[in-house]
Amino acid sequence: MSLKQIEKRRAVFKPLLENPFPAVEFPFIEQELQGHILEFLLNQLQEVSLWNGIKGDDKPPKPEILKEMTIGFNSTVKSLEAQARPHKKHLEKKIRYVFVCKPDITPQLLIQQFPVLCYTASRGVKVKLIQLPRGSASQLGEKLARRCTILGMFDNDIIPTSFKTLLESTPDVQVPWLEEVKLRELNVKMLETSAPIKVQKKNKVEKKNKVEKKNKVEKKNKVEKKKK
Amino acid sequence: MAKEGKKPQKQKKPSVPNRDGFSRASFLYQAAHVTKDPEVSRMYIRLMDLVTKRTVLKVSPHVKRSICKSCNRLQQPGKTSMMTLEEEGKKSETLQIECVCGTTKRFPVGKNKDYIPFVDRKG
Numbered sequence: 001m002s003l004k005q006i007e008k009r010r011a012v013f014k015p016l017l018e019n020p021f022p023a024v025e026f027p028f029i030e031q032e033l034q035g036h037i038l039e040f041l042l043n044q045l046q047e048v049s050l051w052n053g054i055k056g057d058d059k060p061p062k063p064e065i066l067k068e069m070t071i072g073f074n075s076t077v078k079s080l081e082a083q084a085r086p087h088k089k090h091l092e093k094k095i096r097y098v099f100v101c102k103p104d105i106t107p108q109l110l111i112q113q114f115p116v117l118c119y120t121a122s123r124g125v126k127v128k129l130i131q132l133p134r135g136s137a138s139q140l141g142e143k144l145a146r147r148c149t150i151l152g153m154f155d156n157d158i159i160p161t162s163f164k165t166l167l168e169s170t171p172d173v174q175v176p177w178l179e180e181v182k183l184r185e186l187n188v189k190m191l192e193t194s195a196p197i198k199v200q201k202k203n204k205v206e207k208k209n210k211v212e213k214k215n216k217v218e219k220k221n222k223v224e225k226k227k228k
Numbered sequence: 229m230a231k232e233g234k235k236p237q238k239q240k241k242p243s244v245p246n247r248d249g250f251s252r253a254s255f256l257y258q259a260a261h262v263t264k265d266p267e268v269s270r271m272y273i274r275l276m277d278l279v280t281k282r283t284v285l286k287v288s289p290h291v292k293r294s295i296c297k298s299c300n301r302l303q304q305p306g307k308t309s310m311m312t313l314e315e316e317g318k319k320s321e322t323l324q325i326e327c328v329c330g331t332t333k334r335f336p337v338g339k340n341k342d343y344i345p346f347v348d349r350k351g
Binding site for chain 1: 285
């Protein structure tokens, strides 16, 4: 496309039906508190990293904390979904805390549904959704000896009570449009795009036509003059 | 002062053509969330889809992604849809969202990590 053509485009606003419900945000946790939670979590996983280091036949049994956790996207989502299903038998273990390394995950589409999922999964026991600070994914990965951005933890007695109270102090997940029924305002987004300017082209055509007409008239006049 | 405050607002919000169609679609979408009968909810969503087609409205991908294309169910995570991440950590990583009816939406997440849908792009 040449420069001239780009100049000729004009800004146009196209209406677009946007979701009337506001996007659900992760519960807000202060940076300091996030750091504390990460420290506690890494402390708990110390045992796991030691266990990972041991090689050979005389490997001791799995640390108990591993049995109380789901590591990775798929296993965490699976158990959350099992919890959320309405007609499900009583589950032995229920996920209580979900740790997400939010700034380390790209694109955000992956974790967009997590707040709603945690909300629907928290029947009876509320599921806490906890976001971890930037760079926590690599730290967790070192301890667990695998890439890990999402962790789930069952309701257990292994972790110390001080850690539990810290986790409990974080706010719950809130989905305002599932809690309160009311008609939301129409949300139409005006999307800015560009469109070619057709008006100028028309003018050109008209000018051309005018010139042609003039020429024709002149020719006719000439012919008539000649005849005379 | 009041006049100065008002002017830029007018420029930002040009009038919405076909406002009736938009508000009808918006109402139906919200009604589908509110009703407790899943079949009624599906009916509302289908009607909304038809309305948007008939009146030629642009619908945001965020809204479209929350609806199953074949059975018109609202995709509520945990209740009517299942998420799985295939090939986790690789470049061919795909997020798969499966409806209760069996149709799937696939998002090749690993291909372009910085991808933002055209609606959310700025400038």
